[in-house]
């Protein structure tokens with residue numbers, strides 16, 4: 422194996438960036454990907470199929486995403502690695518086998534909209550069982566942190582340690598039905614190892630973030646990463662909020678827009694227009710606010726490199742409170758305190774789409 426530690430010494434590139442060059446597939450950068458289904462990919466020897474990295478500005482170096490296309494009747498090469506990974510199926514149907522070293526294989530059957538995590542350092546292999554069509558999945562991982570820390574590809578990709586405290590390989594361990602965790606995060610945390618379809622999953626009502634808003638947070642496979650699914654009604658918008666880097670918002674349904682800005686720079690707010698399969702990630706502590714000016718609901722999944730079951734960041738008590746209230750202040754901006762032009766712009770956008778603002 423090539424020596425990443427040696428190659429990255431006194432380099433302007435991080436070990437992770439050098440690793441990406443060696444992998445030889447496209448690296449897409451920027452603020453937003455408009456359509457994940459139409460992104461340039463190339464053959465990725467490590468995976469045995471085509472793929473591409475997507476390193477958005479808002480990832481903040483704490484996580485990355487990559488996309489993989491498995492051809493009809495194709496499969497990926499078996500992998501294991503010392504970074505966590507959460508996967509969302511974007512297109513097609515197939516299955517994933519997961520097993521610990523020397524253990525029995527378990528298989529998850531998935532479709533477009535399935536969401537699951539690969540337990541840390543467990544072997545896994547993805548299959549496309551369709552006769553004619555490709556499957557496409559996107560994964561978020563914390564590979565940048567792990568590769569920059571250890572700088573050793575043998576250690577990260579060829580390590581025999583089994584994390585049996587996370588995944589012991591019992592039959593049906595990964596496919597067991599999920600459940601809401603009582604008395605935690607206002608009852609919005611769904612613990613499971615496999616969500617069959619985030620297009621159809623009914624999220625919990627969460628109107629602290631806006632009228633009719635629904636959001637469920639997922640905890641998967643004892644991972645520190647946590648996706649969530651959110652839906653907001655026709656002709657509505659959510660309150661702005663802010664948090665750490667790396668929350669990758671992937672639009673499932675609807676056409677709308679979001680504003681993103683740094684604290685105190687509302688005048689310079691950035692606008693992204695999105696549709697199904699757009700992806701963007703709000704940068705570290707930038708406020709962001711999502712708008713649905715259409716006469717039908719909008720829905721997205723956010724893949725985040727941090728969750729609620731195993732904390733890797735300090736708990737922010739002000740998660741659901743206005744920045745001006747609650748002592749030291751929260752991380753949300755209530756509607757009455759939002760930038761002045763927000764509502765006027767929204768009303769205009771609704772008019773263009775024929776949606777009725779209530």
Ligand SMILES: [Fe+2]
Nearest residue numbers: 662664668709
């Ligand atoms: Fe957010």
